Amino acid sequence: NETAKAELGRATWKLMHTMTLRYPENPTQDHRDALESYFYLTSRLYPCGECAAEFQQLLKKFPPQTSSRRAASLWLCSVHNEVNARLKKPAFDCANLDATYDCGC
Amino acid sequence: NETAKAELGRATWKLMHTMTLRYPENPTQDHRDALESYFYLTSRLYPCGECAAEFQQLLKKFPPQTSSRRAASLWLCSVHNEVNARLKKPAFDCANLDATYDCGC
Ligand SMILES: Cc1cc2nc3c(=O)[nH]c(=O)nc-3n(C[C@H](O)[C@H](O)[C@H](O)COP(=O)(O)OP(=O)(O)OC[C@H]3O[C@@H](n4cnc5c(N)ncnc54)[C@H](O)[C@@H]3O)c2cc1C
Numbered sequence: 373n374e375t376a377k378a379e380l381g382r383a384t385w386k387l388m389h390t391m392t393l394r395y396p397e398n399p400t401q402d403h404r405d406a407l408e409s410y411f412y413l414t415s416r417l418y419p420c421g422e423c424a425a426e427f428q429q430l431l432k433k434f435p436p437q438t439s440s441r442r443a444a445s446l447w448l449c450s451v452h453n454e455v456n457a458r459l460k461k462p463a464f465d466c467a468n469l470d471a472t473y474d475c476g477c
Numbered sequence: 478n479e480t481a482k483a484e485l486g487r488a489t490w491k492l493m494h495t496m497t498l499r500y501p502e503n504p505t506q507d508h509r510d511a512l513e514s515y516f517y518l519t520s521r522l523y524p525c526g527e528c529a530a531e532f533q534q535l536l537k538k539f540p541p542q543t544s545s546r547r548a549a550s551l552w553l554c555s556v557h558n559e560v561n562a563r564l565k566k567p568a569f570d571c572a573n574l575d576a577t578y579d580c581g582c
């Protein structure tokens with residue numbers, strides 16, 4: 373079921389990007405650990421097995437960057453672009469992150 | 478921005494429900510710890526502050542149930558119904574979980 377897989381992917385990217393864009397500018401070590409664990413746990417528990425395996429490989433190659441909001445959001449944008457490339461989707465311009473993921477909350 | 482907050486909520490519920498419905502029938506302790514941590518980290522990192530606070534309260538009152546797929550998915554369904562009640566939305570019939578969250582992946 374490709375539609376369900378795509379919808380799940382869209383939902384997950386939306387949550388993760390919005391999360392990095394609300395992440396502190398100057399996180400504590402505790403907050404850094406939380407975000408890092410969040411990505412590793414997501415890659416383990418993600419309901420699409422093929423996608424989970426892909427995400428785990430990407431986390432190995434590109435470990436999460438958590439030193440600041442900017443670092444985390446740009447890191448996730450580049451990881452998403454790796455997935456886009458694999459799926460032959462166009463790359464996203466990471467300069468547009470703020471405009472795209474303003475959750476207003 | 479109520480629309481953005483609602484879209485983020487829908488995306489997050491979709492991911493979390495689909496995750497519980499793909500969770501093992503007979504999880505290892507390690508898997509149980511992973512799912513439990515996942516919910517606590519989500520409640521900490523969730524980008525809508527008011528919603529994060531609400532989720533943290535709910536986790537205190539109703540700690541995550543992780544002993545099986547059935548336990549986890551019904552627990553999350555009931556927590557979501559607590560949020561629905563607070564927002565004056567109708568309760569969801571948890572017997573319909575499987576039909577609603579078949580990610581087919
Ligand atoms: C961790 C993960 C791994 C996945 N692995 C696979 C896989 O192996 N095989 C598979 O078939 N599907 C996989 N998916 C699903 C896939 O990435 C897409 O979500 C799905 O194909 C739907 O694509 P889409 O074109 O709607 O846009 P999506 O890729 O879902 O993106 C949603 C929206 O985000 C924006 N966006 C696009 N690129 C970026 C970026 N780099 N940074 C920020 N915003 C961006 C755009 O506005 C886009 O419309 C995975 C999903 C996740 C979350």
Ligand SMILES: Cc1cc2nc3c(=O)[nH]c(=O)nc-3n(C[C@H](O)[C@H](O)[C@H](O)COP(=O)(O)OP(=O)(O)OC[C@H]3O[C@@H](n4cnc5c(N)ncnc54)[C@H](O)[C@@H]3O)c2cc1C
Pocket residue numbers: 482483484485486487488489490494527528529531532553554555556557558560561564566568569577
């Ligand atoms: C953890 C969390 C806390 C939140 N707290 C708040 C808050 O404090 N204030 C606020 O304004 N918004 C909050 N939200 C957002 C809110 O819950 C909704 O997501 C948002 O209002 C959009 O609602 P909706 O009517 O589209 O359906 P949603 O509640 O987003 O549900 C999406 C779909 O899931 C299905 N569904 C409904 N109930 C259940 C259930 N019990 N089990 C399984 N599936 C179900 C239905 O098909 C529904 O259309 C929170 C979201 C999350 C994830």
